[in-house]
Amino acid sequence: MSDPFVVIGGDAAGLSAASKCKREDPDREVVVYEQSDWISYAHCGMPYYIKGEVDALEDLLSLSPEAVESRGIDLHRRHEVLGVDPESETVRVRGPDREFEQSYGDLLVATGAHALTAPIDGTDLDDVFTMHHMHAAAAVRAFLAPPGEEVDAFDAGYVDVDVEAYHSRDPPETVAIVGGGYVGVEMAEAFRARGLETHLYQRSDRPVPPFGAAVGDQVAETLADAGVDLHLGTAVTGLEGNGRIERVEAADGAVDVDLALVGIGIRPNTELVADTAVACGDSGAIVTDEYGHTTVDGIYAAGDCAEMDHVVTGEPDWVPLGLTANRAGRAIGQTVAGDPEPVGEIAGTAVLKAFDLECGRTGLVDHDAAREAGFTPVSETVTAGSRSGYYPGSADTTVTLVADRDSGRLLGGTIAGEDRAAIRIDTLATALDGGLTVAELERLDLAYAPPFSPVWDPVLVAAKVLGGQLDEA
Amino acid sequence: MSDPFVVIGGDAAGLSAASKCKREDPDREVVVYEQSDWISYAHCGMPYYIKGEVDALEDLLSLSPEAVESRGIDLHRRHEVLGVDPESETVRVRGPDREFEQSYGDLLVATGAHALTAPIDGTDLDDVFTMHHMHAAAAVRAFLAPPGEEVDAFDAGYVDVDVEAYHSRDPPETVAIVGGGYVGVEMAEAFRARGLETHLYQRSDRPVPPFGAAVGDQVAETLADAGVDLHLGTAVTGLEGNGRIERVEAADGAVDVDLALVGIGIRPNTELVADTAVACGDSGAIVTDEYGHTTVDGIYAAGDCAEMDHVVTGEPDWVPLGLTANRAGRAIGQTVAGDPEPVGEIAGTAVLKAFDLECGRTGLVDHDAAREAGFTPVSETVTAGSRSGYYPGSADTTVTLVADRDSGRLLGGTIAGEDRAAIRIDTLATALDGGLTVAELERLDLAYAPPFSPVWDPVLVAAKVLGGQLDEA
Structure with a gap:
């Protein structure tokens, strides 16, 4: 075939698109390149895995590689797409063994987002985690689990951290969370459930700013009632330690900690199209139309790397959330299969569990x-x-x-x-x-x-x- | 004043209208006639009072007579309105001591509904109840309560049944529910919570027909799992006994029971306007426009006695539910006070708890x-x-x-x-x-x-x- 549907990124948007396209047009060649080992995992479930409510890391996988392949999708993990050439309609791919060109008829950029690095020293210390990949979830769960607790990440196969080494250490007693967004609040619940002294730092006066003042105040009250040490309106100035994290320095003083979790936000992964005519909007994410099509013919974008129209303003906005990624991917898969389907609009609907x-x-x-x-x-x-x-x-x-x-x-x-x-x-x-x-x-x-x-x-x-x-x- | 706002019926619709009118136009004379002792009670709460989850009968009162009067509303309980004369703009009222004429500027008919009587013999036997009035709730709770359980209906003051007599009898062991609608299902939960052998008879093949087949099947399964003896597709042919109910006769045989509850539906109370030009629709309920106005000048209707427009069909429909009554009453109170407010449309939205x-x-x-x-x-x-x-x-x-x-x-x-x-x-x-x-x-x-x-x-x-x-x- 000369016109495969090529998908860059094997998570919610990418695999939704690939699966829908293959179902609607079984003869179409559908190729997915995922740079990591992981596909289709439930990012939102990581705090509950760490808390211990979810037993095994594999439980967070929506789809196994085998299930994807059984749908007739040509899935390549550990394959990084290095560049996109809209002129020749090819992408350059680096696999474990070689680099090669892949031609496409339609291309979906579903490269997701990356965690923001805090502009402070010490984020590269050991035992400082960013809850953006399964590796970190596996490490933190293993670190927190008391010696007797079985840690099922061992079975997952493709975790790039030494889970057993984390599990063999004394569990942390005091932890710091830098950033009071969704993940920070959910992780506070996980840490408290593990009995840890938990410090949560938030630069603004309230946690979860997108939820507004009334909810933010209630979340703060709930966290405090649950024994979380809140440092609101407090900037962290540095993480300190000798190899491993030992101390958080903040505007209100220093706290000795055994683990720090940094979660101050994410940014869309758009480097891949930076040198192309694929436009990005004010948000930094890729501009798309109502069918998820970018400003370049034959190239679509969906998920955490793409803008979508907001249902209230009618203007492009960037609200990276799971349903949006799944829905847009699915719609693009259908469109690419020849039956155009709008990706829908976003309202930024979000829900959060903060303890009870x-x-x-x-x-x-x-x-x-x-x-x-x-x-x-x-x-x-x-x-x-x-x-x-x-x-x-x-x-x-x-x-x-x-x-x-x-x-x-x-x-x-x-x-x-x-x-x-x-x-x-x-x-x-x-x-x-x-x-x-x-x-x-x-x-x-x-x-x-x-x-x-x-x-x-x-x-x-x-x-x-x-x-x-x-x-x- | 020569143009009081007169309300017939002191429940959800009537008191919502009276309260809103008085709040918006404090100088307006607002008079409410309620034929019983009871005002503003939560009909939907009676099964939970009987079950024992709600302690006192008074808890089901949303408003006390004193609270109503403190709003400046001229409330008359035990006052039955006997007739409406749109020509002279008066209603004829019978109070405990005398009959009199009351003139009105605006009139709201909020007379509610009455329970249908089953077309079978024996519904007048003792210990056969219809769950449509607080009297019955008081009696059944007292009858079911084991000797040690305090029955708080004693304090309510205006129950017209001898609650102590019911309480002093041996509690029933086997009960029958005739009719598998909302109240029948909720009462099955209450009876089973009291440990009673509970037979539920439903003429059609599934309980709660307005919820359709999929829900009806699940409700039936839930009831059966909870130990309710279901008699679906089964017509009850008679209730038998000597003074008191002793036996239910049905198409599938006879069952000895100590109590029967009959709940086969309700009908709007419209007798009061039967001889006037106030029109009733196909449903039997009073025709109203988008402001709750009837076909006669100055006369409104709201609540269980009135039709409203359905949001999907745009046609009049009769779906007697609590929110509808409250909302329509409130809107009419505002309209009568000079600031016209639509009563809104109905979708027939309803929710039901059937055990879990x-x-x-x-x-x-x-x-x-x-x-x-x-x-x-x-x-x-x-x-x-x-x-x-x-x-x-x-x-x-x-x-x-x-x-x-x-x-x-x-x-x-x-x-x-x-x-x-x-x-x-x-x-x-x-x-x-x-x-x-x-x-x-x-x-x-x-x-x-x-x-x-x-x-x-x-x-x-x-x-x-x-x-x-x-x-x-």
Whole structure:
């Protein structure tokens, strides 16, 4: 075949595209190059593997290489794509044994993202980890596991760290987390579950900034209640040690630690197309159209390396999340197979478990971001019960809604609470997609039964209150 | 004042209207007539009071008479409205001491519904109950409670049954439920929690018909697993006894019982307007416009006695549920106060707890109903996990989606599962309000995090499968 569908990257977006294309057009040659050993692994599950709720590292693999190959996909692991030449429609590939050219009919860039390196000294010390690869998950789990605990990473085969060496050492007693985003908060739960003294450093005044003030405050309170030593509004100035990490230096002083986890964000991997006409947007990620097509003929991009259109602003945005990658990949696979399918828009919907607190966010939450998009944001935060007051198990549920004052349109929202709060964010995500106003949100016919919701669901209560503010405006 | 806002009925719709009107227009005279002692009680909570999860009968009261009066509302309990005269704009009222005329400027008919009487002999026997009033809840709780259990109904003051007499008797050992709707299923849970041999009779082949086949089958399985003796597709032909119920006669034979609960549905209370120009629709309930106004000037209707427009069909429908009553009442109170507010549409969204199974439904589920509304229904049922497969606690979640073949528009759906399934129906209810197609539903940016949802939420999985069927059509 002269026109194979070539996919660079064997994770969510890449393998979704490859699988869908092969299913829709079984005669098409589909080739996937993945630079590492790992394919299709659940990045989001790593904190739970380390916590011990997930037994084996393999459990985090959605697909085995064998399963991919059995779909008729020509999968090459340990193959790095070194360059893309849109003129000749080829990519240059370096495998374990040789370098070669691969021609493509359609090309998908699904190169993902990489962890940001903190601009401080000492991040290269031993026992300083970045939770972005399975290797780190394997190492940290092995390090944390008490001597008796079996560490199933041994069986995974292709971990490039010496898991047994980590397992044979004394487990750490004090750990530091640099960065209070999703992974930082989830790892705090894992570390506390292991009984470790846990210090969490966050440069801004609240953890998980994308969730806004109301949720951030509750997450902070939850972390503190769970015994996490919070260092909010505190910059880490350096990691110190002699070979191994020994101490965190921060604006509020030094803390001796046995392990540090640095998670301050990720950036899209776009180096591969830097010298081509494939354009990147303001976010730094690759510009794509509604079918995931880049600015160069025959080249698509999806997943953590690509921008997508935001459902509220209609403008390109970069929100690297798992569903987005899977969906865009799948759509591109279908498009490449000859049946064009839009990749969909993003709302930045995200949920987070912080110990027993369930949090969610969607759309535009930050007022500055809303103003930048041309809206006049107004918002209200309410706290209401998750069930009928008389029914056991009702829990305070805090909802923030953001709307545009002029049009009344819902722009975004957040939620936090211990009783089924997270999944309620889907109501708001769906309302954003439908372009609902706050008045329309207020009139939604949502579910009511004492065990699950009060007559007025917390989302409806918030809509009523914000609707009142909009009426007065 | 010559133009009071007069409300007939002191439950959800009536008191929501009265309260909202008084809040918006404090000078307006607002008069509420309630024929019973009870106002604003949580009908939906009665099974949980009987089960024992709710301690006191008073806990089910949302508002005390004193609280209503403190809002400046002129509340009259034990006052029956005997007739409405739109010509003279008066209602005729019978109080405990006298009959009198009350003039109105605006009138709200919020007379609710009454339980259907089963067309069988023996429903007037002692210990045959209909779970439609707090009196019955008080009696059944007292009857079921073992001698040592304190029954807090004693304190409620205005129960018209001899609760102590019920409590002093030997608790029943075997009970029959006639009717497998919401209340029947919830009461089965309550009876089994009390350790009673419980027979549930349902004339059709499945319980809870509005939830469709997939959910109905799961509810039946759940009830059977919980030890409920199911008599499906079985008509009860009579209740027999000598003063007290002793036996249920049904198509499949006779069962000796100590208590029977009959719940075969409700009908709107519209007798009061039968001789007026206030029109009733095909459903038997009162016709209203988008502001809850009836066909007669100055007369509104809301709650279980009124029709509302269905969000999918745009046609009037009668779905008596708590949120609808509250919302419509509140909107009418605002409209009457001079600031017109639509009552909103209904989707028939409902959720049900059947032991540990959470069920939800919204929109048009039944294919015949969809065809009657002019659609060509197609549907798919899928079962998917509620969380990432590797994360503990994932539970099978079954989603049925119904769509119109020609337009691809979502018409309705159901859901059942043990892990946060019920609240997910709100996603579909919101999608119905937004008029989303299945393709749009499939592209929703819903929440994903291992503890709460797999990458592809069960709702999205169902949308993908139904979308595939629509593409082929």
